[in-house]
Amino acid sequence: MEADLEREVEAAAVAEAAASNNVDSIPSASSSSGVPLSPLHLVVLGHVDAGKSSLMGRLLHELGLVSARDDHKFQRDAAAAGKGSFAWAWVLDERPEERERGVTVDVAMTRFNTRRFAVTLLDAPGHRDFVPNMIAGAAQADAALLLVDGSPGGFEAGFSEGTGGLHGTPGGQTREHAVLARSLGIEQMAVVISKLDTVGYDKARFDTIRAALLPYLKSVGFKESSLQWLPASGPLGENLVGPPQDPNLAAWWTSGPHVVGAIDAFNPRERATSKPLRMPITDVFKSKTGAIVLGGKVEGGALKPGSKVVLVPGPSQPFSVRSLEASGSPTHLVRAGDSVEVALVAGHGGGAGGGGAIDPSNVAAGAVLCHPDFPAVLVTRFELRVVVLDVPVPLLRGHVVTLHAHVAREEGHITALLATLDPRTGDVIKSRPRCLTKGQTALVEVTAVRGLVLEEYADYRALGRVALREGGRTLAVGIVTRLLE
Ligand SMILES: Nc1nc2c(ncn2[C@@H]2O[C@H](COP(=O)(O)OP(=O)(O)OP(=O)(O)O)[C@@H](O)[C@H]2O)c(=O)[nH]1
Helix, strand or coil: CCHHHHHHHHHHHHHHHHHCCCHHHCCCEECCCCCEEEEEEEEEEECCCCCHHHHHHHHHHHCCCCCHHHHHHHHHHHHHCCCHHHHHHHHHHCCCCCCCEEEECCCEEEEEECCCEEEEEEECCCCHHHHHHHHHHHHCCCEEEEEEECCCCHHHHHCCCCCCCCCCCCCCHHHHHHHHHHHCCCCEEEEEEECHHHHCCCHHHHHHHHHHHHHHHHHCCCCHHHEEEEECECCCCECCCCCCCCHHHHCCCCCCCCHHHHHHCCCCCCCCCCCCCEEEEEEEEECCCCCEEEEEECCECEECCCCEEEEECCCCCCEEEEEEEECCEEECCEECCCEEEEEEEECCCCCCCCCCCCCHHHCCCCCEEECCCCCCCEEEEEEEEEEECCCCCCECCCCEEEEEECCEEEEEEEEEEEEEECCCCCCEEEECCCCECCCCEEEEEEEEEEEEECCCCCCCHHHCEEEEEECCEEEEEEEEEEECC
16 A cells, blocks of 8 residues: 555554553463464455365365365265365355354355464455455455465466456456455465466466565555465365475475465454454344344454443444354453354343344444444545545546445445545645546545444544445545544
């Protein structure tokens, strides 16, 4: 991202760390040897067919998390469907839906432990049509694996630039995912180059892809020191949990990390425990006992059974937390950074079937659970500092856009072009420009049709980032500088 955005991101990180009171060193899970584990939300990104699902499916198998029976079933079902080569992907892609759900943001979520982390894995779809789901996944993530197809022509397809003009084609998802991930707050990423078996594990191909991709990743705001690079193959099980076995790869990949090693090399995120409770909702369902259960990641604050909460937007009366689950296990405390399921009862006590005032089908993905004394506000007009991406035509006042913020999606339009800015100093270059073109940094005013839960970025990073999209393209990404209405 541009230098000013970068600075703000860093300043906010320092402020957040200072405010977090060190409650954060309390771990929420421990490894088999009793070593405390930090939570890590990891999103897997990459162009369609880059090998994301196969890699993660095989990794779960290598970690012993897929039973032999399921393994067999996936191979058999995938083969029967004429998609034998997709068998590993089915581990993640084929999830039975047992519960009666209201909203679900369609990002496959799986948990596993590494030596240092209790990982919540978010497998985001690579197809362009599913970029909104990818945004929801990346918005919750602390780090990313970016899968890049190393086969002949594969990298080039994913890294293609869009063609300009109104009817031009958008660029590959390697580009779009990288810029979105960075703008949604992901600072550390491991680039995993897959399918090198198709070129005999040619080191030159690995080096060429790295040389082409690194300048781009730096230009969108990743620091070189926060990037890792490694080869791996999901279907062939190469370099996932141990050193490569194929002699052609082992010949030159001698001291670099394998996938699990790269995950363990990420830094844990500071937990914003001292901030007001904010939990954007990704999932709503009724438990077997009839209680309303909300799923999502706690971005700030903490919760325990008995805590009073409100849903914004939602019914005005508070609810009580009846029980909590984190990483699939019941718990008495959840804090910023945890992925949780919160069972609610009506605030005045309720019964087993309490919380009935929330109808699962009426909860929008992106509603936010808050403390009743510090509720979030629903905003319809706000100011954004944006970087304009690969727009087919210049952006004008009145431009209709889809707004993506944390896991929320809402229709809106650009109500004013306030100024173009110097990306380094933030100084105004031109007030009230007539249009915005690719690469410009600008201050714009945006109106949302129905309202979004947003925070000013300086106050609350996780709820202060917005992406503007239209017709399958990301037009601009930015941070919320002022809430106006
Ligand atoms: N030869 C080879 N094929 C691979 C490798 N990784 C994945 N594939 C194949 O590539 C195809 C796509 O793999 P997926 O894992 O479904 O790709 P994806 O990135 O999850 O795809 P989307 O979720 O649709 O974006 C499948 O046929 C895989 O078997 C690899 O390292 N080598």
